[in-house]
Amino acid sequence: MTQFSTLGNDYSLSNVEIENGNNFGGSIEFREGVPIQLLKYNERSRNGNFGQIVLNPEALNVLRTINEPLAIISVVGSFRRGKSWFANVLHGRHDGFELGAKVEGCTRGIYMWSPPFKLESKQSDGEIIQKRVIVLDSEGIDDPKQDENWATKLFILCLVVSSTFIYNINGIVGKDDIGKLYLMTDLSKFIQEPEVGDFLPRLVILLRDFTLESPESLKEYFLEKLNNVDPKAAKGIKKFFYGFDVFGLPHPGCKKTMVQHMENAITDNLDEEFVEEVENAVKSIYSQLPLKYIGSSTMKGMAFVKFLQDTVERMNSSETSTLLSIPSEYESIIQYVSREATNEALEINKKRMSQLISEEKLPMIWEEFEEKSEECASETRKLFSGKIIGSPIQIEKFIDRLSGELSKIKENFTKKNSKELMIYNENIAKKYWEKFVKIGLTLENLFENYAEFQKALKSFELAYEKSSMKSPEAARVIASYMKNQYSEAIDYMTQLGRMNTELAKAVHAKEEAERLRIEALAREGELCRKIEAQKREREENGKNFGNKILELQRNIEQQKKSQEEMQHRLIKEREYATKRYNQKYEQMRDSMLEQRRLNEKEKMELIKQQERKFEQIQRSLIEEHNRKHEELKRQLDLEKMKVNQNEIYQMKLLEKIEASNKNNQALLEQIRTLKDNRSRGIDWKDIAGVATVLLPVMFSIFL
Numbered sequence: 001m002t003q004f005s006t007l008g009n010d011y012s013l014s015n016v017e018i019e020n021g022n023n024f025g026g027s028i029e030f031r032e033g034v035p036i037q038l039l040k041y042n043e044r045s046r047n048g049n050f051g052q053i054v055l056n057p058e059a060l061n062v063l064r065t066i067n068e069p070l071a072i073i074s075v076v077g078s079f080r081r082g083k084s085w086f087a088n089v090l091h092g093r094h095d096g097f098e099l100g101a102k103v104e105g106c107t108r109g110i111y112m113w114s115p116p117f118k119l120e121s122k123q124s125d126g127e128i129i130q131k132r133v134i135v136l137d138s139e140g141i142d143d144p145k146q147d148e149n150w151a152t153k154l155f156i157l158c159l160v161v162s163s164t165f166i167y168n169i170n171g172i173v174g175k176d177d178i179g180k181l182y183l184m185t186d187l188s189k190f191i192q193e194p195e196v197g198d199f200l201p202r203l204v205i206l207l208r209d210f211t212l213e214s215p216e217s218l219k220e221y222f223l224e225k226l227n228n229v230d231p232k233a234a235k236g237i238k239k240f241f242y243g244f245d246v247f248g249l250p251h252p253g254c255k256k257t258m259v260q261h262m263e264n265a266i267t268d269n270l271d272e273e274f275v276e277e278v279e280n281a282v283k284s285i286y287s288q289l290p291l292k293y294i295g296s297s298t299m300k301g302m303a304f305v306k307f308l309q310d311t312v313e314r315m316n317s318s319e320t321s322t323l324l325s326i327p328s329e330y331e332s333i334i335q336y337v338s339r340e341a342t343n344e345a346l347e348i349n350k351k352r353m354s355q356l357i358s359e360e361k362l363p364m365i366w367e368e369f370e371e372k373s374e375e376c377a378s379e380t381r382k383l384f385s386g387k388i389i390g391s392p393i394q395i396e397k398f399i400d401r402l403s404g405e406l407s408k409i410k411e412n413f414t415k416k417n418s419k420e421l422m423i424y425n426e427n428i429a430k431k432y433w434e435k436f437v438k439i440g441l442t443l444e445n446l447f448e449n450y451a452e453f454q455k456a457l458k459s460f461e462l463a464y465e466k467s468s469m470k471s472p473e474a475a476r477v478i479a480s481y482m483k484n485q486y487s488e489a490i491d492y493m494t495q496l497g498r499m500n501t502e503l504a505k506a507v508h509a510k511e512e513a514e515r516l517r518i519e520a521l522a523r524e525g526e527l528c529r530k531i532e533a534q535k536r537e538r539e540e541n542g543k544n545f546g547n548k549i550l551e552l553q554r555n556i557e558q559q560k561k562s563q564e565e566m567q568h569r570l571i572k573e574r575e576y577a578t579k580r581y582n583q584k585y586e587q588m589r590d591s592m593l594e595q596r597r598l599n600e601k602e603k604m605e606l607i608k609q610q611e612r613k614f615e616q617i618q619r620s621l622i623e624e625h626n627r628k629h630e631e632l633k634r635q636l637d638l639e640k641m642k643v644n645q646n647e648i649y650q651m652k653l654l655e656k657i658e659a660s661n662k663n664n665q666a667l668l669e670q671i672r673t674l675k676d677n678r679s680r681g682i683d684w685k686d687i688a689g690v691a692t693v694l695l696p697v698m699f700s701i702f703l
Contacts, residue, residue, distance in 0.1 A: 021093040021095060021096065022093055022094040022095045022263060022264065022265070023092065023093055023094075023267075024088075024089055024092050024093050024094055024267055025092075025267045026267065026275065026279050027279055027283060028089065028090075028092040028279060028282050028283075029092045030091070030092035030093060031091035031092055031093070031113070031117045033091070033096075033113050033114050033115055033117070034096070034113075034114060035096055035097050035098070035111040035112065035113055035114070035137065036056070036058065036059050036062070036111065036112060036113075036114040037056050037059065037109055037110075037111050037112075038055070038056055038059045038109070038110045038111060038112045038136065039053055039054060039055045039056060039059075039109050039110050039312065040053075040054055040056070040109035041053055041054070041109055041139075041147070041150050041154075042054055043147055043150075049319065050149070050318075050319035051147055051149070051150055051319075052316050053153070053157075053312045053315055053316055055308065055309065055312055059112060059114070060305050060308075060309075062112075062114050062115060062116075063116075063134070063301045063304055063305050063308075064301050064302055064305050065301060066116060066132045066300060066301030066304075067300055067301065067386065067387070068118065068130055068131055068132040068300065069129065069131050069132070069291045069292075069298035069299070069300060070116075070131065070132050070133075070134060070163070070291065070292045070298070070299050070300060070301070070304055071119070071131045071132070071133050071134070071163050071164065071289045071290065071291050071292065072133075072134045072136065072161060072162045072163050072164070072201075072292050072304070073090065073133065073134070073135045073136065073162065073163070073164045073166060073285070073289075074110075074136045074138060074158035074159075074161065074162040074164070074165050074166065074201070075087040075090075075135065075136065075137050075138065075166045075168060076138045076141060076154075076155065076158045076165065076166065076167055076168065076180075077140065077141065077166075077167055077168030077169060077206070078140060078141055078142050078168070078169060078170070079140030079141065079142050079143045079144075079146075080140060081140070081168050081169065081170065081208055082168065082208055082262070083137070083138075083140070083166075083168035083206075084097040084098060084099050084137050085097075085099055085262045085263075086166070086168060086206065086278075087113075087135055087136075087137040088263070089278055089282060090135050090282060090285070091113060091117070091135065094262055094263050094264070094265045094267075095263035095264075096113065096263075097111055097113075097137040098111075099260075099261070099262055099263050109138075109139055110136050110137070110138045110139065110154075110157075110158070111136070111137045112134055112135065112136050112137075113134070113135045116132045116133055116134040116135075117132070117133050118130055118131070118132055118133075119131055119132075119133050119286065119289070121286075121287075121289060127554065131289070131291060132301075133289070134304075136158065136161075136162070138154060138158050139154060141154060141155060141180050142180075149319055149320050151180065152180065152183065152320075153315050155180040155183055156183070156190045156191065156315075156324070157311060157312070157315065159187075159191075159200065159201065160191060160199075160311060160324060160326070161292075161304070161307065161308060161311065162201040162292070163201050163202065163289070163290045163291055163292040163293075164201050164202045164204060164285060164289060164290065165200075165201040165202070165203050165204065166204045166206060166285070167181065167203070167204070167205050167206065168206045168208060169181075169205065169206070169207065169208065170207070170208060170209065171207035171208055171209050171210030171211070171212070171248060171249075172225075173207070173222060173225035173226060173229065181226065181230070181233050181237075182230050182232075182233050183233075186232075186236060187200075187236065187240055189323070190323065190324065191323070191324050191326060192323055192324065192325045192326055192327065193326055194295065194326050194327045194330060199293070199326055200240055200241060201290070202241075202243070202244065202245075202288065202290050203237065203241045203244035203245075204244065204245050204246075204247070204281075204285060205222055205244065205245070205246040205247070206247055206249060206281065207222065207246065207247065207248045207249065208249055209249070209250065209251045210248030210249060210250055211250060211251065212248075214248060218246040218247065218248050219244070219245070219246045221246070222246045223237070223238070245284060245285075245288075247277065247280070247281040247284070248277065249274060249277050249278060249281065250271060250273055250274050250277060251271065251274065252265075252270045252271055252274045253270055253271025253273075253274055254269060254270060254271075290558070291555075291558070292304065293555060293559060294307075294330050294333060294334065294389050294390075295330060295389075295390070295391065296391070296552040296553075296555045296556050296559075297334075297389035297390060297551075297552065297555065298389075298551075298555055299389075300387065300389075302336075302337055302340055302341070302387065303333050303336075303337045303389060306332070306333045306336045306337065307329060307333050310329050310332055310333070311324060311329065314329075333389070334389055334390040334394060337387065337388060337389055338388055338389075338390070338394075338398045338401075340387075341383075341384050341387035341388050341398075342384065342398070342401065342402055342405065344383075344384075344387070345380045345381075345383055345384040345387075345402060346380075346402075346405055346406070346409065348379075348380055348383065349376055349377065349379075349380040349406060349409055350409055352376040352379065352380070353373065353376050353409065353410075353413050356372050356373075356376060357413065357416070360372065362416060362417050362420040363417055363420035363421040363423075363424050363469060364417060365469055365470060365471060366417075366471055366472075366529055369414075369417050370529065370532070370533055373410055373413065374533070374536055374537075377406050377410070377537070377540075378540055380402075380406065381399075381402070381406075381540060381541065381544055382544065384398075384399075384402055385399070385544040385545075385547065385548055388548075392545075392548075392549060392552070392578075393580075395545065395548050396545065396578075396580060399541050399544065399545060403537060403541060418473055421469055421471050421473035421474070422473045422476070422477065424468075424469055425468045425469060425471075425473055425474045425477040426477050428464060428467045428468050428477075429464055429468070429477050429478065429481055432459075432460050432463040432464050432467070433460055433481065433485060435460075435463070436456045436457075436459040436460040436463065437456045437457060437460050437485075437489060440452070440453065440456050441489055441492055441493075446496060446498065447493065447498055448498065449498055449499075450493070450498070450499050450503060450507070453489070453493055453498070453499070457486070461478070464478060471525075472522035472523070472525050472526045473522075475518045475519065475521060475522035475525070476519065476522055478518060479515045479518045479519045479522070482511045482512070482514060482515035482518075483512075483515055486511045487508060487511070490504050490507050490508060490511075491504070545578075
């Protein structure tokens, strides 16, 4: 297993001593922390062919957590020229990174200060931004024990990962002092630059132990001396670096033993001019400290780690330095950062949604659910937007991809809430159905008639409306009751004779129409909710996209290379991405509106179907009514006929009775006459003869 050092292999200072530090003082702010090894070089790989660069996972983990734009300073230079001390001074201290006399050959690699410190700075447009500064102290170049291929790779590696490249050399600028600056002759042998944007870092040359009288321009002096030694290198610097600075630092003015142990130096004991020049150099470096860019995007921790890993992997693929294709590396980084940012954002969204459900409890009415879920999604989108990098077209794609993934997460929680709403409302419906309706469908308490049944249904609906959680699910529950429980109850009432068949048909039709209406309204409500959610999402995505474009615009303005071309490309891609995004939204909106139109069309068709059904039932009822009316009329006529026949019979009977009465009167008269005659001596045999004649006549009358 590869071993990495936090403080180096033979540091004499403890962690506590380094964290407390030997303050440089003056105008340079003191920074706490410790150095940690970022990478090292193994001279022989496992296959034994050539050396390999090995990254320290601990250092990479520190870098991954950085969410601010990065400014990366590499301090590079010849062996034992005081570069590590200057790297310490950048942190306002004499100690920290290990210094010259104690560096052994086995401590090769690059160290970084941990944690990287924050620095506020004012941009050229007046905006105050907070950046993270990473200071890298590299192994000395041109160590006699150093692998030549590694020395070249180290120089190129520091050059490509930095936004400020400090090269520390002897102030005389002789042939033996320029170190790896000869590589500047043609950097295209090692680096394929992107077409636009600042890629190469700001170059700062430190001329150490500069004892000559300061010229009018140290930059011109340096280029002149470099031109005398290596004209191609001087030409290459002017070609590849649009602007650079040169600082001449005199001797510190102390004894050799102190120079060898500058970590213990006391600033007041150093040469005043030396201290002043050091402070001026540090202040100038920080006042013009550029950020590290990927095209028009700033590089942050995650992107820097990926860039570093890819660059090292590319360098490890060959014994000698191979051509680094920066555009290819950039594309790889952009896609990687997008994937990582997406995964992180989705995990945060899932966690926040789960926490929300745990705290708020399901079910929730949809207005509250949408508000809470949108709050979670908004937080996620903001975090994601701050991390992604790339061109406007790429950013638009990344935002669109995230929206799709967020929709899947939301849909999952939406289904859970919908399920809980159904369960809640079903329980409410069951409670009030049993209370108001089911109790009247038992033989012991059966509804007397349809009016009483209808009153119970109304009470059930009102109670449910009051207690249910208003939602499409609530509508579906009541619609389900109308389809099932209502229908069963109506059939039951009909079977028991409390409702006639035709009335039952009419009630069935009425409840079916109401059910279809409620279901249509539920679909429409759900559709409206989705449209509103899509509208809010579009507005926020548009806002985040706009802010990202402004960020890219500011980044372009901060860069010096190909600014006009970058501006033109940004505008072109922004317009294309905006147009594409608007087209997708319009398509989505049109799809939603089409669904609404179809839903409305379906609703109108259902209404027409029900109207036709009602008309059919009405015709059937009218026909049945007419048929029964005719039947009743015929029965009435028959009854009338019977009544008329009875009246005739009664009249005949009365006539017979009248005739009988008359006969009886006549008979009685005859009897009286006979009686009178008896008294006068009439024989009863004569009367009997008369009776014999009259009785059959009377009998026939009564019959």
